Amino acid sequence: MCPVKAKLLCLTLAILFLSAFLLVSGGPAGAKDDAPPKDQAAQNGQSADKALFEKRCSKCHGLDKVTAKKETPEAWNATVQKMAAKWFSGISAEEAKAIAAYLAKTQGK
Numbered sequence: 070m071c072p073v074k075a076k077l078l079c080l081t082l083a084i085l086f087l088s089a090f091l092l093v094s095g096g097p098a099g100a101k102d103d104a105p106p107k108d109q110a111a112q113n114g115q116s117a118d119k120a121l122f123e124k125r126c127s128k129c130h131g132l133d134k135v136t137a138k139k140e141t142p143e144a145w146n147a148t149v150q151k152m153a154a155k156w157f158s159g160i161s162a163e164e165a166k167a168i169a170a171y172l173a174k175t176q177g178k
């Protein structure tokens with residue numbers, strides 16, 4: 070009944086997918102001459118992950134629920150996957166990967 074709506078949904082999904090792809094592929098690895106020094110780039114990557122973590126993981130509960138813990142990379146991956154799978158978590162598969170890696174690095178066991 071609403072072909073326009075379906076098209077819009079498709080477009081939105083395509084844009085989301087594209088930006089997730091750009092986020093992943095456009096990282097420090099693609100650095101050129103005018104790019105900041107490596108360690109600064111790494112820090113920027115880390116703070117982007119931090120911002121993503123703080124945004125996505127504070128939606129349903131406090132960040133303290135997360136920051137109080139230290140887990141193995143496997144356990145973080147499992148927890149983040151579990152959270153991402155919740156209704157309206159707003160966490161994409163790519164974001165879940167980035168957040169799990171960030172947590173494994175900053176709150177590893």
Ligand code: HEC
Nearest residue numbers: 125126127128129130134135148149152155156157158168
């Ligand atoms: C859609 C809502 C929602 C979002 C978004 C969300 N959580 Fe949760 N989280 C919950 C609920 C509900 C619980 C308590 C029930 C449970 O454990 O599943 C919980 C519990 C937890 C717990 C304690 C229980 C356990 O399994 O260890 C941790 C740690 C946690 N969340 C981490 C995170 C992280 C990290 C993120 C971001 C990637 C996140 N959450 C995003 C809803 C959410």
